[in-house]
Amino acid sequence: MKHLLLILCAAFYPLTIHADALQFTAPLTVTTATKDVFIHLDSSGRRSLAVSDEVVAVIWEDNRNGKPGIYIAYHLPGKKTFTGLDEISQPSPAYEPVIAPLAGQRFLVAWEAEDQVWLRVVSPSKKGETVAIGRTPAKQITVATAKGGLAGAAWSQGQQRDAHVYYADITIDDYAIEVAPPQLVDNSKDKDVQQYPALALTRPGKVIAWEDRRQGATRIFSAFSPNGKAFQDYRLLNEFAPSPNPELGKGSGAMRPVLAGDGRQTVAAAWMDKRNWRSGYDVFAAVSVNGGKKFGANEQAQDMFGENVPQWHASITQSPNADVAVVAWDDTRNENPDVFYSLRVDGEWSEDYELPGASGPGRQSHPSIIYDEQGVLHAVWLDNIEGQTRLQYACSVHSVQ
């Protein structure tokens, strides 16, 4: 029974690395909502689930207690259902939670409340103290962890055009959190609005990608910090379609970057990109093989059948050995929103596949995906049928190593 989840999710033999559709378990319901309760899976970096020592944790925001609050539910080894939910935020309205795994079935979680961003270590059996990070006003926090006890957080801090991305190293001792002095990620003088950071920790350092408005259109920038050193100059991540008439706007926009690292040298980035603006946002991606110092050329992640409709809510993850990157999103090519994903194997993106259980009647949207250390792909998404929303989960039945 101890390994029932693994038996359900992965058949103990590695999947041959190719770009065929993955097989998934039947969906499990994480939580349901009743009338006037609105579940949200939104966060900077789209990190809504994590896996630690066979425990799957899903985090979200909803208003079931009369105001937006942060909730978590766990899937424990050997159990057929998720645990009941646990509210982990303070009594004030809270938004946009994120989660990253720690050792020993613990998780680092973060969210936004009271114009501040907050951290906490939680597990199915215990919750640590809630710790504020940075200064007010702050928003859109994201967190990342890596082997060896590494942890970090990035967020947007400041008012309007003075909102800039900050980073802090985090030290965790059991359930206690110590936050190092925050660093301004971009020290250049021409800063404008910076928001929605994504973060990955790698062997050579850490990399942050964010939305940046300094060039007159929203673009995606990235910056790399070698171990023990400050962040270096930013780089442009999204290639850009300039306006045909520079007097009339600056050009194509991009938004909501997400990052996935393997903890070593490979980092995969994705974002929504409007360079093909007639059909709205597409999902574009880029891969770094030097720990995030520099990314390769932009790649369109979705296939031609998705080009006629906009893509939304892109999430990205990498297999433990970085052989496979997966991007998931939702779009309306089948009329109602469904969740699709594409796999990057040997530098090529596959055709788009519907995520089983996250397509068909109703509106399935807002996916968040993560590979665990065993190479099992886990996914959560929103499923809205006739106005009632539930939070669904599934995982791949094979693993990649």
Place this chain on the structure above:
Amino acid sequence: MRYLALIFLFIAGTAYADPPDNYPFVSYDAGLQQAQQKNKPIFVYFGRHGCGFCAKTNKESFSDAELRKRYIDNYVLVYVDAESGDRLTLPSGERITEAELGARLNVFATPIFMYLDQSGEVLFRAPGFKTIKDFVDFDRYIQEGHYKSKSINEFLSM
């Protein structure tokens, strides 16, 4: 003067606020409330930072004084930044971001102009650059009630 014009162009080109100047645009949720109070329909302008055709519309259409007066008189004016993380409250009580509102209303490109009734129901949407005449026609389509019985194309071909 030439340099002043260049400076003006630079400032205009890097302006943070993307709705046209001197229009009383408000947020989506504030607009829904005002529409109920004033018993007016709602005009929603979905734009984004750096949007070329938004700038063209602002420069060539919304700069017209008569159009400005017509729209201020006839509508509650709402601007939504389709990339923004600013939060708003829907009539249902749900809190979402401006970007999420755009996703739900399939704002696949900007600008998109939407005409809503006082309850927030979408009556008509017009994507892309629009001329002064377009906006005047759209206003007649809404204000004269043609939307109740005709498509916009049927109305325009009358």
